[in-house]
Amino acid sequence: MARRKRNKEFDRIEAGIKAVLGVLILLAFMTGGLNGFAERLISLTVLLLLGCVCVAAMAGIMMVARKAIWPLSKPATRRTAPYFSATPPQRAATTAPRPPKAVVAPEPVKAIEWNRETILKQMEAIDWYQFEKFCAAILKAEGYSVERKGGAQPDGGVDLIACKFDGNDTLIQCKHWRTWKVGEPVVRQMLGSMTDFGVKKGAIYSMKQWTQPAADFARKHSIEMVDGSELAERAQAVLSYETLDNILNNDTHHCPKCESPMVYRTGDFKPFWGCSTYPRCRGQIKAA
Numbered sequence: 001m002a003r004r005k006r007n008k009e010f011d012r013i014e015a016g017i018k019a020v021l022g023v024l025i026l027l028a029f030m031t032g033g034l035n036g037f038a039e040r041l042i043s044l045t046v047l048l049l050l051g052c053v054c055v056a057a058m059a060g061i062m063m064v065a066r067k068a069i070w071p072l073s074k075p076a077t078r079r080t081a082p083y084f085s086a087t088p089p090q091r092a093a094t095t096a097p098r099p100p101k102a103v104v105a106p107e108p109v110k111a112i113e114w115n116r117e118t119i120l121k122q123m124e125a126i127d128w129y130q131f132e133k134f135c136a137a138i139l140k141a142e143g144y145s146v147e148r149k150g151g152a153q154p155d156g157g158v159d160l161i162a163c164k165f166d167g168n169d170t171l172i173q174c175k176h177w178r179t180w181k182v183g184e185p186v187v188r189q190m191l192g193s194m195t196d197f198g199v200k201k202g203a204i205y206s207m208k209q210w211t212q213p214a215a216d217f218a219r220k221h222s223i224e225m226v227d228g229s230e231l232a233e234r235a236q237a238v239l240s241y242e243t244l245d246n247i248l249n250n251d252t253h254h255c256p257k258c259e260s261p262m263v264y265r266t267g268d269f270k271p272f273w274g275c276s277t278y279p280r281c282r283g284q285i286k287a288a
Contacts, residue, residue, distance in 0.1 A: 114244045119232040122248035123207060124178055127273070127285050129256045131176035132159050134247050135205050138231065139172075141238035157193040170201040170224075182210035182225070187217045194223075205231060257283035 112118055123134065136146045144162040160172040171193055175182055182204055190202045203224035204210075210218075210225055218225050235244065253262040255275040262273040262285065275283040 112245070114236065114241055116229070116232045116236055119235050119244065119248065120228055122244075123228055123232065126176075126248060127253060128174070128176040129254065129285060130247060131207070132174045134235070135172065135174050135231065136160055137239060137243060137247055138234050141243075142234070144170075157189040158197070161197075168201060169197070169199045170203055171197060171199050172203045172205060175204065175206040177207055179208070181208050182206045182214050184211065184213040184217050187214045187221075187223055190223055191217075191221050194221075253285060255281060255283035256285065257281050 112122075123131065126134070132148065136148060139146050139160065139162045144164055147161040147163070149158045149161060157173055158171045159174045162170045162172060171190065173186065173190055173193075175186065186204060187210075190204055194200065194202045201222065201224075203226060204218070205226045207228040209227050215225060217223075239247075253273045254260065255262055255277075258275065258277065258281045260275055260277045260281060260283075262283070263276050264287065265272055265274045271287040273285040273287060275281040
């Protein structure tokens, strides 16, 4: 392979020399024919050699001049680290380091100072099932034994049965209506429940007040009417702060069927509180 490459190179050189000689002979013939051919050929060869020498001399002079001028035109740079250093040189910081952010401690949750106004406000925020538990807690604190009949099951117009040691029971219906007033039909239903249970006392606990016909009918049949303002005063008098915190906390809901904690559910429907044990228990409370 090496010999073939060398032969090719020699062939190229030989072809080049033949081409140059051919050009010289052609120029010699063109300038004077065969008379004095040898002298003209020699003179053309000398001129060609002198031209090559001049071109080579000029090229050498330019290379020397370029090497002499290039270091002067190149700006001097000073390296502070090797070119192939594994860790590049660190740059000086242009700005001062930022101080660490101050950590702001969360504000402690302020306990509600329970009074008539705050109790009444939280009564409107809780659901109907918590309202029943709230009324039962007031009665227990006042010395009654309370049986709860309400919840999600049909109650026959009775949510609580309050008893004292004298044996006189009181039937109680809890109406957690935020806008509606108690009308006469609700009072008539209570009278029917009193007759059915064989009880002489009845009461209706309501967030709002009642219509005048309902008040007249209740007074006629000894049915007590209690509104939210009176319930708030009674709760402030007999319930502890801890009990009020537990019952009037509107973030905690319990299932009216099984008393399990409830979960707030949303989706392509109206939000509601659903039992956490679903599907075993399907208790629900409409969200406020």
